[in-house]
Amino acid sequence: MTEATRIRAQSSGDKAQVRVLMSHEMENGQRKDAAGKLVPAWFIQEADITLNGKLVLSLECGTAVSRNPFLVFTLRGARAGDKVAVSWRDTKGVSRTDEALVL
Amino acid sequence: MKNDGSPFEAHSTLLDRRDALRAVAALGVLLLACGYSTQAQAYNKAAFDARSLQDATRALSLGAWSESREVNLTVPDVAENGAAVSVSLGTSLPQVRQMLVLVDKNPTPLAARFVLTDAVEPQFSTRIRMAETAQVYAVVILADGRVLFARKEVKVTLSGCGG
Numbered sequence: 001m002t003e004a005t006r007i008r009a010q011s012s013g014d015k016a017q018v019r020v021l022m023s024h025e026m027e028n029g030q031r032k033d034a035a036g037k038l039v040p041a042w043f044i045q046e047a048d049i050t051l052n053g054k055l056v057l058s059l060e061c062g063t064a065v066s067r068n069p070f071l072v073f074t075l076r077g078a079r080a081g082d083k084v085a086v087s088w089r090d091t092k093g094v095s096r097t098d099e100a101l102v103l
Numbered sequence: 104m105k106n107d108g109s110p111f112e113a114h115s116t117l118l119d120r121r122d123a124l125r126a127v128a129a130l131g132v133l134l135l136a137c138g139y140s141t142q143a144q145a146y147n148k149a150a151f152d153a154r155s156l157q158d159a160t161r162a163l164s165l166g167a168w169s170e171s172r173e174v175n176l177t178v179p180d181v182a183e184n185g186a187a188v189s190v191s192l193g194t195s196l197p198q199v200r201q202m203l204v205l206v207d208k209n210p211t212p213l214a215a216r217f218v219l220t221d222a223v224e225p226q227f228s229t230r231i232r233m234a235e236t237a238q239v240y241a242v243v244i245l246a247d248g249r250v251l252f253a254r255k256e257v258k259v260t261l262s263g264c265g266g
Contacts, residue, residue: 015224028232028264030210030264031264045146046146049223051222054222055220056220056222056223057217057218057219057220057222057223058217058218059215059216059217059218060146060147060151060215060216060217060218061151061214061215062151062211062213062214062215063151063210063211063232064206064209064211064213064214064215064231064232064233065214065215065229065230065231065232066186066187066188066229066230066231066232066263067186067187069229069230070228070229070230071227071228071229072227072228072229073223073224073226073227073228074223074224074226075222075223075224076221076222076223076224077222078222
């Protein structure tokens, strides 16, 4: 089970600031559980961001990206009503896509 | 599905199933094709597994780095919790193709890599983990292959790796 990525895209002029919060444990493979056993690595490897279906940004993550990856960036030429989508894929091959309209 | 014994109905059901299977197969091929065409670059596992800045640089096939005032990096001087350290990096330079965040003393220094298009400004904020007090590097890779960086030390009180 995965949880929805929270996306907020706010336009200002011909740009839009996008704030993304992906919901993921991002286990780095170095943490030990209560029994003292290493918890295997399990993290988001790649996230693609599209604007109206066109790829605008790819993010690749290692184990050093914090739990629930958070990202802020600005898209050029994005207007209110445009569609921003975030697709991520983790090391177990689980993937998820969420989208939001630019406000 | 109910079959009242009519051969025509049985036949048409079979056809429907075949058509459905074909449609699913076609969709799969289409999705694969889309995946390949939109994926700018494949995940560089070697770079993320690299144990030093030098090895990461090699895995990413980057040239020599030079320090630049045109790369800006904002990190806290002291991070009480290494599990979530805010990092902002950016540049005023045009033609930025990639941006990297690295932490020299992390077990694997490369934390994140951004592959940009012209539709996105070369300015990002995110949160990373830090194992101990270390230098955080913001690296900007331009279309002409130049590799520019800025770095800052962050003192970490509580490690963000083990636990």
